[in-house]
Amino acid sequence: MNRLKDRKALVIGSATGIGREVCRLFAEEGADVAVADLPSQTGKEDLVAELRGLGGEAFATDVDVTDRGQIAAAIDTTIDRFGHIDVLVNNAGMSISARPFVEDSDEDWQRIVSVNLLGVAVGMRHVLPHMVGRGYGRIINTASQLAHKPSPENAMYCATKAGVVALTASVAQEVADRGVAINAVCPGPTDTPMWRASDPDWNHWKIASLPAKRIGEPREIAWAYIFLASDEASYMIGQSVSPNGGDVMW
Numbered sequence: 001m002n003r004l005k006d007r008k009a010l011v012i013g014s015a016t017g018i019g020r021e022v023c024r025l026f027a028e029e030g031a032d033v034a035v036a037d038l039p040s041q042t043g044k045e046d047l048v049a050e051l052r053g054l055g056g057e058a059f060a061t062d063v064d065v066t067d068r069g070q071i072a073a074a075i076d077t078t079i080d081r082f083g084h085i086d087v088l089v090n091n092a093g094m095s096i097s098a099r100p101f102v103e104d105s106d107e108d109w110q111r112i113v114s115v116n117l118l119g120v121a122v123g124m125r126h127v128l129p130h131m132v133g134r135g136y137g138r139i140i141n142t143a144s145q146l147a148h149k150p151s152p153e154n155a156m157y158c159a160t161k162a163g164v165v166a167l168t169a170s171v172a173q174e175v176a177d178r179g180v181a182i183n184a185v186c187p188g189p190t191d192t193p194m195w196r197a198s199d200p201d202w203n204h205w206k207i208a209s210l211p212a213k214r215i216g217e218p219r220e221i222a223w224a225y226i227f228l229a230s231d232e233a234s235y236m237i238g239q240s241v242s243p244n245g246g247d248v249m250w
Contacts, residue, residue: 003230005030008082010075012063012123013092015041017192018142021222022089023047024054029226031087032057034078038064057082065092065119066111072126084134087229088127090120091142095194098153098202109156116160117167124171128180137180140228141168145188145244151206161186165240172238183236185224188244189215211246 009026013019015037023033024047033051035044035058044060051058059081063074078085094115096108120141131137143164150158165184172182189195189206195215207215224241227233242248 001028002030003226003232004087007031007086007229008034008078008084009087009089009229010034010036010078010085010127011089011091012036012065012071012074012119013090013142015043015047017194018187018190018218018221019089019091020047021218022091022225023051023058025219025222025226026087026229027051027054027056027058029230030056031229032082034058034074034081035060036063036074037092038062063092065122066114068122071119071122075123075126075130079130085127085130086136087138087140088123088131089140089142089225089229090123092119093142093194095154095157095198098151098199100153101155104156112156112160113163116157117163120164121167124167124182128171128175131180132175132178135179137175138229138233139180139182140225141182141184143168143184143186143240145186145242145248147186148240148242148248151202153202168240169238176237181228181233181237183228183233183239183241185221185228186240186242186244186248187216187221187224188242188247190221191215191217209247210244214245216243216245 014035039062048058063070144161146158147161147165168184
């Protein structure tokens with residue numbers, strides 16, 4: 001407990017799934033949390049009430065990561081409300097049903113790149129001057145185990161998540177000596193709305209390929225974010241932490 005006492009965190013993509021559990025664990029560990037998600041996404045206010053019940057401060061804000069102004073506004077609002085940001089989690093993401101690569105349209109590519117990769121980049125770019133100016137910060141980007149072990153008929157998602165891993169490692173090298181640590185979490189199959197909306201045949205194939213022979217629970221994944229946000233991870237720079245049921249091993 002209290003590994004994140006008095007820390008101020010913004011979690012983008014936090015109303016459901018892994019992001020929601022990250023918010024809960026952050027609050028349990030003592031952080032104040034800004035809950036950011038799509039304007040249409042329900043559940044933000046209920047989560048805020050739950051986080052406040054854990055003893056910290058929390059508020060909700062709307063952000064569509066395809067709108068660069070909304071990302072900037074969410075970061076600026078968090079700084080205004082909390083005084084500063086110690087931890088930014090870029091967790092917003094999307095997928096498209098498995099299908100052959102040749103069936104992917106330009107519009108599909110533009111949409112998924114805008115959410116999964118550019119959304120992360122813009123969040124990092126906007127918060128970094130603030131963190132570097134303070135001489136402290138933690139940025140945690142959500143990638144995927146598919147960044148390290150791409151699957152067939154999922155080219156767009158795999159490519160964007162591999163891009164997040166590369167982006168994380170590149171920018172981490174620029175700011176590590178100025179007190180800012182940037183890392184990525186690469187979850188394996190996890191029981192989230194995105195997983196449940198996926199092609200059942202693909203899901204069954206994926207589970208069968210896992211050494212653990214089961215999908216993960218969001219809370220199991222969220223502990224990786226606690227570690228990376230904490231002082232215990234002060235020497236973790238540009239890394240990909242992989243809670244994935246053994247799908248990718250190093």
